[in-house]
Amino acid sequence: MVRRPEDCHSKAEIRTEIDRLDRELVERLAERFAYVQRMAELKTDPDEALVPARVDEVLDRVAATASAAGFDPGLARELWAHLIDWNIAFEREAIARRLGAA
Template identity: 50%
Template sequence: MTNTSRYTPPSEIATMTDLRAQIDRLDTEIVRLLAFRQAHIDRAAELKPGEGMPARIEARVHAVLDNVEAKAREAGFDPALARGMWAEMIEAMIAREEAVIGTGEEE
C-alpha cells in the first residue's frame, strides 16, 4: 500500500507550485502501481487457460468493483468515481487477456 506519510498533507502546502509538484509525484506512483497491476493481469492471461478459466469472469468483475467501491469509501475517495474508473480499467484488462487467450466463445 502507498505510504502517504512521505507526502505533505494538502492543507499544509502553501503554494500551487508545491501542490502541483506533489500531485506529479503522486501521479508517478499511481502509474507505477497500475503498471504493476497490469503485469498481474498479463500473468493471469498465462495462468487462466491452464486452469480452464476464461478472460471474463463476471462474478470476479463484480467482486472487484464492489471491493474498490468499499475501499474508496473507507479512504474518503468518491466511491462512484472509483467504481467507474475501475470498471473502465477492468474492461481494458479483459480485452488485453482476450487478445491472448480468446473470449471463450466460438470465434
C-alpha cells in the same frame, strides 16, 4: 519531502505533490498489470477473460475501499470498471494470440 494537502501553500507545491502521486499511481498500475499479464498466461481460453462474479467482487471492494478513504465510490467504481474492461480485452487478445500460435 512529502507534503500533506494542508501543508501546501502554493499551487506549485500542490502540483509537485500531484505529480508525485501520479508517478506512484502509474507504478502501482504497472505492477497490477503485470499480474493481469500473468493471468493471461495461465488461462487457456479467451472466454476465461471475463468472470462476471469476479468483476462484481472487485468493483464492490474498490467502492467500499474508496468510501472508507473519503473518495467518491462511484468515481472509483467507474475508473476500475474501465480498467477492468481494458484488462479483459487484453487477456482475450493475449490468450487468443497464444492459442493461434500453438
